[in-house]
Amino acid sequence: MQLSPDMISPELPPIKKPSPAWQEGPIIVGAGPSGLAAAACLSSVGIPSTVVERNRCIASLWKHYTYDRLKLHLPKSFCELPLMGFPEDFPKYPTKDQFISYMEQYAKKFGIEPWFCAEVVQVHFDESIKGWRVSFSNGEELASKWVIVATGENAEPVLPEINGLKMFEGRVIHTCQYKSGKSFEGEKVLVVGCGNSGMEVSLDLCWHNAIPTMVVRNTVHVLPRELFGFSTFGLAMAMLKTMPVKYVDKFLLSMSNVILGETDKWGLRRPMMGPIELKNHAGKTPVLDVGALAQIKKGRIKVVGGLKEITKDGAKFVDGSEERFDSIILATGYRSNVPSWLKDCGSLFANDGLPKTPFPNGWKGDNGLYSAGFTKRGLLGSSMDAMKIANDVHLQWSQLKP
Template sequence: MTQSVSVVVIGGGQAGLAAGYHLRRLGIEFVILDAQAAPGGAWQHAWDSLHLFSPATFSSLPGRPMPHQSGEVYPDAQHVVGYLTDYEKRYELPVIRPVQVHSVHPAVAGLRVETDTGTWHAQAVISATGTWWRPFLPAVPGRDVFRGRQLHTVDYRSPQDFSGQRVIVVGGGNSGAQIAADLAEHADLTWATARPPRYLADDIDGRALFDAATARRRALETGGADTGGVAGLGDIVAVPPVRAARDAGLLQAMPMFTRLTEAGPIWPDGSRTPAAAIIWATGFRPTLAHLAPLRLRDRDGRVPTVGTRAIDEPRLHLLGYGDWTGPASATLIGVGRPARDAARDLSALLRSKDC
């Protein structure tokens, strides 16, 4: 089956929905192809205790404020799933699911999108597949010989799964800190980080992070000094569970181990720690394999962009992968502006004679 449309949006999570909102407002014909069987994007696969860094007021997509969650200052993942589900229905966004996008190819008059349900011919494409589906595992010596259980952030669900076990959590970012805090009173926890944990001030939340990222973008655009953005503030937002575990002395980070054996890690001083499980909270990489036929990626695995537009393929926009596709664009509050800019750029492209 072959179908044609002005714009194909790949991914039905928060970035794809924000793009759809702005495309709809501009009167552009589009579809959203989502690999998931249900609405909610990656949020529906998060661990049980995950909460946002910001109150609902500062965690909204364009046009529709997120409602407050009863009894919670920082909404949990299931509340976000409900919000995204409602958002999709409220704006009648044309999401087709489940559809696996295999590849995007150049075509005579646009781009060809190959999926498991057929082919789409589009004048332009917005890729909004995020990073959750491509977890990163560091090349630690001995990782393949460790006999215990190994999980990434994407696999972790509940501390009850590790009750009474010796668990190593690896990673000094938000996920590592939150999972370590989650496990602290249930497991024999060791938290390993590449450098000492850097906590942001306790009164900083996701809105402040968005403001910091925006200020950095403005400074760079106007030739000012690089403020460092979010990275200049720290690595870990002290959400209430992390703050409580930290203040109780339960989050004592160890320097990263040098290698793994069958039984567990060996530390820089030569000591060993037998472990039942290792949880790698070591981040993600952008999910871009579907764009391989376009041959746009650089040595870092990214597609060079101006804003969200691919430099070498103006019919392609990338949305929601991080600061390189818009300040804080991987967050709910941050994705709205780059989504608006991408939609406006595509509107101008579709009106031009070159498309």
């Protein structure tokens, strides 16, 4: 059948989406330490911000996805957020609960009231409004001239593909689900990973009379947390002000060998590159020992090399050995989730969700896009980002306001 002209519907205009609610100041995605620091720094120069958080609280990673015995690995002087120090009565290395308390007081001081349960599903730059559209899972939208990505490097757990893992009949968890070794008492536990989390979880298992075996596939630097009563990190930072990295690394390794001994003999092979150089080059953080190495030397934490496969009741290793285990804990780290929702990464973020430009210049992108806390420099890096972002936005703000 042929259509006559009067049967053809006139062309309808495109359906327009409702305009998003425009925010006067930046939208900050994430209410962890980086997001709070950015909001506080903006507030200090008179700029409002809207902090959105997918969970029901600030610092959700610290509150819900960390183990009970966690303490800051660095002294509190290196972990303070901008414009407010830790309480004087806090210990040198604050506990998890003390750090959470500090962040809650920080948010209260600067009047930061995040939008909770606000899950961001897409952020993109919209030329028609000359700003960023932030879309949420409930269908709502916000918009602003600026967006600060503060979801961090540790937004999602890394769950590696391990041959046979799905066949294992015991318990398998990631360290984000681990709270205490109490529920593992008497069990043989395979800990996959030897970073700070893997080491501390193995130590905690020891203290609760479990029997941990730690998989160490790659090389790792293990350093004492303190040298001569001072923070190893603090000493290194002070030395770097006047000495080349290679000499600081030589000093750290020499002192570590004196205090800890040659870690290679315990299955912890050191990388060819020094700890500070490796951190700068690849972002790989050295392990700061808080007691795990002593338990390794005593044989209470067994160290094994590469993992070949998981069986229904244990694991086989690349050296041909096989062992039975009751549980498996994946201390396999975290990753950024930025690529899943930021659709206009521009020149700022790479495919892995981290800034393309290395520290200290990876905090600013195009069209008012910023990143806070993706420095691989911990809380100190987050603070530096926050202050730079606030200064940059303030310059633009001053030009926009009469």
